[in-house]
Amino acid sequence: MKLLKLVPDNTNIKFLKLRIPFFVVSIALIVGSWAAVMVNGLNFGVDFAGGQEVRITFEEREAAPIPSLRELVGGLGYGEPVVQEFGGPNAVSIRVALPEGAEDTPGAATAIGGEVIAAIAAQYPDARTDGNDTVSGKVAGEFRNSAILALLAAMGLVSVYIWVRFEWQFGVGAMFALVHDVSVTLGLFALTQMEFSLQIVAAILAIIGYSLNDTIVVYDRIRENLKKYRKMPLPELLDLSVNETLARTIMTSLTLFVALIPLLIFGPPSLFGMVAAITAGLFIGTYSSVYMAGPLLIWMGVTSDSFVPQESAIDRQEKIVRGEV
Amino acid sequence: MLDFPLWKKLWLWGLTLAAAVLALPSLFNVSGLDWPSALPNPQVNLGLDLAGGSHLLLEARATDVRVQRLENMEESVRQLMRNAKPRIRIGDVSTGDGRMSFMLESPADIDRARGLIEPLMQGANLTREWDLSVVDGQRIVLVPTSAGIDAALNDAMESATEVVRRRIDELGTREPTIIRQGDTRIVVQVPGLEDPEALKSLLGQTAQLEFKMVDLNALPENVQAGVAPAGSEIFPYAPGTPQEGQFEAVRRLGGIRGDSLTGAQAGVDPTSNQNVVNITFDAQGGAKFAKLTTENVGKPFAIILDGQVLSAPNINEPIIGGRAQISGSFTPESANNLAISLRSGALPVPLTVVEERTVGPDLGADSIRRGLLAMAVGSIAVIALMVASYGRFGIYSTIALVFNVLMLLGIMAIGNFTLTLPGIAGFVITIGAAVDANVLINERIREERARGRKVIAAVETGYKEASRAIWDANITNFIAGVALFAFGSGPVKGFAVVLVVGLFTSVFTGMVLTRMWVAGWLRKARPADIHI
Numbered sequence: 001m002k003l004l005k006l007v008p009d010n011t012n013i014k015f016l017k018l019r020i021p022f023f024v025v026s027i028a029l030i031v032g033s034w035a036a037v038m039v040n041g042l043n044f045g046v047d048f049a050g051g052q053e054v055r056i057t058f059e060e061r062e063a064a065p066i067p068s069l070r071e072l073v074g075g076l077g078y079g080e081p082v083v084q085e086f087g088g089p090n091a092v093s094i095r096v097a098l099p100e101g102a103e104d105t106p107g108a109a110t111a112i113g114g115e116v117i118a119a120i121a122a123q124y125p126d127a128r129t130d131g132n133d134t135v136s137g138k139v140a141g142e143f144r145n146s147a148i149l150a151l152l153a154a155m156g157l158v159s160v161y162i163w164v165r166f167e168w169q170f171g172v173g174a175m176f177a178l179v180h181d182v183s184v185t186l187g188l189f190a191l192t193q194m195e196f197s198l199q200i201v202a203a204i205l206a207i208i209g210y211s212l213n214d215t216i217v218v219y220d221r222i223r224e225n226l227k228k229y230r231k232m233p234l235p236e237l238l239d240l241s242v243n244e245t246l247a248r249t250i251m252t253s254l255t256l257f258v259a260l261i262p263l264l265i266f267g268p269p270s271l272f273g274m275v276a277a278i279t280a281g282l283f284i285g286t287y288s289s290v291y292m293a294g295p296l297l298i299w300m301g302v303t304s305d306s307f308v309p310q311e312s313a314i315d316r317q318e319k320i321v322r323g324e325v
Numbered sequence: 326m327l328d329f330p331l332w333k334k335l336w337l338w339g340l341t342l343a344a345a346v347l348a349l350p351s352l353f354n355v356s357g358l359d360w361p362s363a364l365p366n367p368q369v370n371l372g373l374d375l376a377g378g379s380h381l382l383l384e385a386r387a388t389d390v391r392v393q394r395l396e397n398m399e400e401s402v403r404q405l406m407r408n409a410k411p412r413i414r415i416g417d418v419s420t421g422d423g424r425m426s427f428m429l430e431s432p433a434d435i436d437r438a439r440g441l442i443e444p445l446m447q448g449a450n451l452t453r454e455w456d457l458s459v460v461d462g463q464r465i466v467l468v469p470t471s472a473g474i475d476a477a478l479n480d481a482m483e484s485a486t487e488v489v490r491r492r493i494d495e496l497g498t499r500e501p502t503i504i505r506q507g508d509t510r511i512v513v514q515v516p517g518l519e520d521p522e523a524l525k526s527l528l529g530q531t532a533q534l535e536f537k538m539v540d541l542n543a544l545p546e547n548v549q550a551g552v553a554p555a556g557s558e559i560f561p562y563a564p565g566t567p568q569e570g571q572f573e574a575v576r577r578l579g580g581i582r583g584d585s586l587t588g589a590q591a592g593v594d595p596t597s598n599q600n601v602v603n604i605t606f607d608a609q610g611g612a613k614f615a616k617l618t619t620e621n622v623g624k625p626f627a628i629i630l631d632g633q634v635l636s637a638p639n640i641n642e643p644i645i646g647g648r649a650q651i652s653g654s655f656t657p658e659s660a661n662n663l664a665i666s667l668r669s670g671a672l673p674v675p676l677t678v679v680e681e682r683t684v685g686p687d688l689g690a691d692s693i694r695r696g697l698l699a700m701a702v703g704s705i706a707v708i709a710l711m712v713a714s715y716g717r718f719g720i721y722s723t724i725a726l727v728f729n730v731l732m733l734l735g736i737m738a739i740g741n742f743t744l745t746l747p748g749i750a751g752f753v754i755t756i757g758a759a760v761d762a763n764v765l766i767n768e769r770i771r772e773e774r775a776r777g778r779k780v781i782a783a784v785e786t787g788y789k790e791a792s793r794a795i796w797d798a799n800i801t802n803f804i805a806g807v808a809l810f811a812f813g814s815g816p817v818k819g820f821a822v823v824l825v826v827g828l829f830t831s832v833f834t835g836m837v838l839t840r841m842w843v844a845g846w847l848r849k850a851r852p853a854d855i856h857i
Contacts, residue, residue: 010775132682199820202817
């Protein structure tokens with residue numbers, strides 16, 4: 001049986017030849033992502049904005065009466081609801097934001113949720129409430145804070161770990177790669193206006209973990225090659241390392257990708273955003289391992305001295321004394 | 326590196342099979358088969374987002390507790406001064422700005438008053454709960470200390486949690502979880518709940534029942550304007566009562582609190598055919614109630630629930646037996662709810678639902694079905710890729726992957742971890758990413774073979790050189806996983822648990838188990854070349 005080889009042996013692609021244009025692209029991506037976040041804003045779900053979201057299935061209907069629902073819920077006087085199909089033509093999610101000034105009323109979201117459900121149940125006897133999420137303004141604020149804290153803590157801690165295990169340049173490189181991954185994922189959500197929820201933050205934290213896998217595998221090979229080829233110019237050595245680990249990078253990304261795709265297609269609709277984020281992060285992370293984490297090492301001047309035990313000053317003196325130098 | 330003595334093999338297989346067997350009851354359950362009831366039955370807990378149910382986060386306002394405490398202190402001080410021999414006359418009592426202060430009519434009483442109040446200033450465990458100071462020689466000011474406020478809040482939340490538990494138990498739901506969280510919050514999780522709205526209205530009712538005499542001297546126009554005569558306070562009528570929109574002035578002091586009840590039952594009054602709640606006082610409360618009604622025959626008293634007047638009937642005759650009937654335009658449901666609330670005691674502090682997550686049972690079951698399907702398809706795709714790419718070594722990784730999933734499930738079952746909807750995504754990610762270790766190892770073996778190393782040496786170097794990156798990658802993933810766990814609320818925590826436990830099982834199955842199998846094969850077959 002002939003085995004599948006996704007990447008031919010001994011590839012020699014000059015990844016880092018284009019490091020400057022690609023680095024410019026990466027920086028542009030980061031800046032552009034933040035611009036998108038500033039301009040479009042993230043479409044915060046109830047987790048982060050507060051308010052209520054109810055999911056309803058109409059058991060005796062082919063399709064959910066979306067326009068009349070919009071009218072019905074809008075008529076309750078809490079502003080324009082977001083009504084969209086969710087998981088099937090006869091199922092919807094209805095989101096009502098917290099009205100102006102209700103951020104500080106702890107029970108407002110729950111009260112609105114109850115009213116929405118009651119109004120729909122009164123009008124449509126076949127409506128089945130599948131889910132109801134209500135979050136008060138205060139709790140939503142706490143979720144926002146803890147999300148930011150968790151992202152910063154995760155990025156900081158893993159960078160410190162890389163610094164300890166490798167060298168400070170590697171830690172900085174990994175940190176920048178992560179900033180890139182997190183920024184671009186946020187930018188994607190700002191552009192597509194997909195709902196940004198707690199699950200998406202969880203997805204980004206998972207992306208941080210898996211993007212680092214790639215970075216670490218490349219870094220580990222760079223470290224090994226630095227010891228092996230002490231005279232090789234750094235760009236060449238980085239290219240060698242990326243090429244040597246290319247088969248692994250492609251294969252691992254592919255296995256995770258083929259595991260995720262069925263979840264996107266057949267999985268529960270409430271997981272779609274999260275899985276989509278992780279799938280996108282898979283590509284973003286692989287890219288950043290090569291084009292963010294790599295070039296930075298060159299510019300920060302990693303040398304093989306970092307990993308090869310150096311002669312200590314005392315050794316040197318002894319040599320001088322013995323007349324060896 | 327490739328040396329596996331028998332004891333080590335036994336130990337590894339033992340661990341693997343033990344963890345994997347623990348997954349079987351959960352697998353039986355999911356596929357609808359009956360697990361023999363004679364055997365132990367560890368099951369993976371399903372989160373509310375998969376099993377269906379309600380998650381409620383209740384919050385008390387700390388200020389409510391403080392206000393309540395000042396009022397209680399006022400009541401105690403008045404009683405002490407009144408019962409002092411000779412009586413100490415006080416005036417200008419106020420409980421604003423987080424302090425309680427009052428004036429002694431005669432400055433000569435100051436030492437006596439201090440002596441009487443002093444014992445109230447000390448809490449349990451000799452912590453100072455109040456600071457007492459004297460202003461201008463005849464005004465006493467009581468300020469709660471922060472230790473005192475903390476203790477009061479803690480007591481209030483402790484008993485509120487107890488009351489919440491009793492009320493939920495009255496609903497007869499199965500296995501509710503009720504946990505205090507932080508200083509002012511209570512988490513309530515009730516699986517498989519039919520009517521979350523009923524639960525919320527039950528928990529939203531503080532059920533502070535008070536009986537207070539109506540102030541007959543108050544001018545109706547002042548009462549409607551919200552101006553209370555001295556010594557009185559004004560309450561609105563509850564929504565749904567015939568007097569809705571009107572107000573009633575009642576005497577502030579001398580009433581009875583409804584916290585001394587031994588029973589409460591919803592019923593129908595045979596003469597008026599109204600829904601009522603019949604209550605029974607304990608001995609002490611009954612005596613107080615008898616005294617109040619005996620002294621005030623012919624006068625109206627207001628029945629006040631959570632700051633709203635339910636009704637203000639006339640006292641036709643003294644009520645001696647410790648039984649009374651509350652009427653207040655109830656529906657059968659609201660009468661029943663009130664009876665439950667009164668039976669389980671009043672909440673010492675009002676609770677508000679600040680977060681709710683409810684998932685219907687159908688949606689949860691649908692999520693499990695879809696998740697399992699996606700997991701099956703994804704696994705097949707991953708296995709196909711691995712076997713096609715690495716042949717025999719791919720088969721070893723596949724078997725490792727199967728054990729990985731079983732061990733992960735088994736550890737979750739025995740460790741009492743909860744599988745949530747995002748946890749399903751965690752399983753899929755674990756399946757897709759666990760083989761990374763094998764990919765790293767196998768690619769390295771390929772490389773080493775290409776460089777001309779002999780089979781055994783190539784395999785040994787492959788495992789050895791790849792293990793560094795595998796460890797580093799898994800440790801950083803672990804760090805990210807811990808951040809995820811610390812950040813997450815319920816469902817996201819479930820995701821973190823799967824990822825973190827999955828890291829351990831995949832390192833074990835991917836690095837240790839496959840090495841044992843590969844070593845066994847190499848030893849037996851002694852191949853001159855390997856197909857990888």
